[in-house]
Amino acid sequence: MTLIRFFLGKGGVGKTTSAAAYSLYKALQGKRVLVVSLDPAHNLGDVFDTELGDEPVKLMDNLVAIEVDYDRMIKKHLKELTEKIKDIYGYLKIFNLDKYVDVLKHSPGVEEQASLEKIIEIVRKYGVGEKAFDIIVFDTPPTGLTLRIMALPTISLIWIERLIKLRLAILERRKTISSITGEQFEIEIAGKKFKVPTSIKEDPIFKELTKLKDEYNWINKRLIDPRTTAAIMVINPETLPVLEAYRAVIFLKKINVPVTHLIVxxxxxxxxxxxxxxxxxxEQEKALSLAKEKLPGLEMIKIPYLEREPRGLDMLKRVAEYLSSVP
Ligand SMILES: Nc1ncnc2c1ncn2[C@@H]1O[C@H](COP(=O)(O)OP(=O)(O)OP(=O)(O)O)[C@@H](O)[C@H]1O
Ligand SMILES: [Mg+2]
Structure with a gap:
């Protein structure tokens, strides 16, 4: 089973450095590791001192890295969404669908939705089957955005369940009416009549909702399984990162994502x-005691302030030594 690791924390604390060092450590141990930067402001390539991109780059034996192309990811998401909407509501040609679809681009949540889809795509492609990696490591954007992405399956599933119920009720009513009239159910829009489905089998919306439900259940099952997934909080020995980590851990507990380690x-x-x-x-000592008090359930790992920026494989190996206890 492919392990999934998320390195989370406030901006600039050392998520990318830790994710890179951990990946290197595991690769040196012989595990096949894929490390993926989900941060729109990538710095994974900088840390490895190598140019990275949307396509996997082999850094050394057992270690492959990707920097997700954010613009491309969002464009792809919107394109697929537009196609789906046009497919399902194609009969509404009278209305200018493009205008509505255009609004989608600017609607809130697009970034999170697109990121989640990217995570699903990556886990499906690299975390399942014979060629699956042993570990997929995600280097994430600063806390707020990451938490919204991780909560999306849970929140969406509540939503989808309700929409499915609503859809079933609509289909049921259509069926009742058409069984009375003895004709296929029709709706009238702008003076024109359109035949619309009355059964689950023919209804593209029901099909789409069920597909989404399966997809989100699939990823959520992995995200909340402590045998597969671990979120690793990264902080600095300062009060603000500790408090932010504390709130993040409470949130992650609520959505059942296992949090295992605290890297200071x-x-x-x-x-x-x-x-x-x-x-x-x-202040450092105070922050460390605050971390122990606020985050007692996590295994704490301290990494010293190094005399040089940890960039490139040799420096990363030094950081990696501290991360040996992260499974
Ligand atoms: N242990 C350390 N000792 C000295 N410098 C460090 C250490 N860890 C990280 N740094 C430096 O701190 C800076 C921030 O680190 P990094 O980019 O890993 O943080 P980040 O949490 O990924 O940041 P962002 O939120 O911008 O993605 C970098 O310049 C990095 O080289
Ligand atoms: Mg980073």
Whole structure:
């Protein structure tokens, strides 16, 4: 079974560095790893010191990386959506469907929806079957957007269930009416009559809803399974990242996504503390105790503030040493 790992946290704490180092560590151990950057402002390639893109790039034996092309992903999502709508509501040609579809581009939630679809596509393509990777690692955008993406299956499933019920009721009524009139059910729009389906089998909307329900159930089952999925919170030893992580963990618990580790990155470890840095070190200690108090269930891993930016495989190996306990 392919493992799925999400590295989450506030902007700039070290999600990409940790995700890259973890991926490298596992690849060196012989696991086949795919690391995927879902962040619209990619920096996975910068961290690996290699140019990455929408197509998988092999970084070394067992390690492949992708930086998802955001524009392409959103365009693809909208194109598919438009085709579906035109397919289903093609009989509404009298109305200018394009105008409505155009509104979709600017509607809220498009980014999250498109990202979730991308995650599903990647897990389907690289996490199932004989050629599946052992681990898929997601480097994510800062917390807010990521949480909305991860909650989408749960929220959408509640919605879809209701829409399915509504759709069934509509079909049932149509069927009753056509059984009374003895004719195929018709609706009238702008003076024209259109035959519309009365049974589940013929109804494209019911089919679409069921397909979505299956798809979201499929991904949600993986996202909430602790045997497959782990969300790893990354913070710095400062109050704000701790508080944000605390809220994120509460949220993830609500949607049943397993959170296992807390990486405290960029910890000052100094033999002698210069006077000027003393308040900073005190704040660090406070933040560390706050993290222990607020996030007691997570295994804490500390990574020191390194003397150089951890870029390239050699530096990443140094970070990786700290991550050996993450399965
Ligand atoms: N342990 C560390 N020691 C020193 N510098 C670090 C350490 N970890 C990360 N950095 C540096 O901190 C910066 C932010 O790291 P990174 O890009 O991994 O964070 P991020 O959470 O992915 O950021 P973003 O939210 O922008 O995607 C980078 O310049 C990185 O090289
Ligand atoms: Mg990043």
């Amino acid at each position: 990155n960029k910890v000052f470890e100094l033999d002698t503390i210069p006077e000027r840095l003393r308040p900073r070190i005190e």
